[in-house]
Amino acid sequence: MAGVRMRAIGSRWLGRAAELLGESSVVVPLTARAPCPVVVVRAPEHTEVHPPTLVVGVDGSERSRSAVAFAVREASLREARLRAVWVWPRPLLAHEDTEAGLSERRRLLAESVAGRTDHHPDVEILRDVVRGHPVEQLALAARESLALVVGRTGRGGYTGMRLGSTVHGLLHHADCPVITVPSGTLQERGDHDRERAGRPPPTETDRPPSP
Helix, strand or coil: CCCCCCEEEECCCCCHHHHHHCCCCCHHHHHHHCCCCEEEECCCCCCCCCCCEEEEECCCCHHHHHHHHHHHHHHHHHCCEEEEEEEECCCCCCCCCHHHHHHHHHHHHHHHHCCCCCCCCCCCEEEEEEECCHHHHHHHHCCCCCEEEEEECCCCCCCHHHHCHHHHHHHHHCCCCEEEEECCCHHHHHHHHHHHCCCCCCCEEEECCCC
């Protein structure tokens, strides 16, 4: 698959579990092993929604940086805006400092997307911090989007667990195409180097967290 920009897997209209985990399924093996981004198309793009929007999951990790770099370029190609979503799990302890935690995650999200539109100034980036389970909240955020972009660890094995629970869960539950992007791509590394060189951040928009 050298030189391939992205691999696509179409739906066979089976039940979600049968399609992903059946003996003849190629969804999990290809998604786990491909060295390039993979789009799994179980549901159509929501092209009727305006303005068109791509959603990318962000958590500050290397795989997340790869996903953001890919998503910005994809949004430019599709003439869409980009919604960057950081999911903050609900607290286990009632006395958690919610305001301080929210401020910190907003800062981390801003850092994760800063400078990413240097070469794509046409892309508007919206930033959201939401509370809840990552699979549920990302699927909800992308319910009317063109696609949901998430990062994954580079080349994995054949089992679903090697994909990571969030990616595996989104392949089951997202109602739009899901694009998984392997970590450490050349594109991501180049963009991250430019960011570290001190390029100015783009104009972006914060939204209040969901209840």
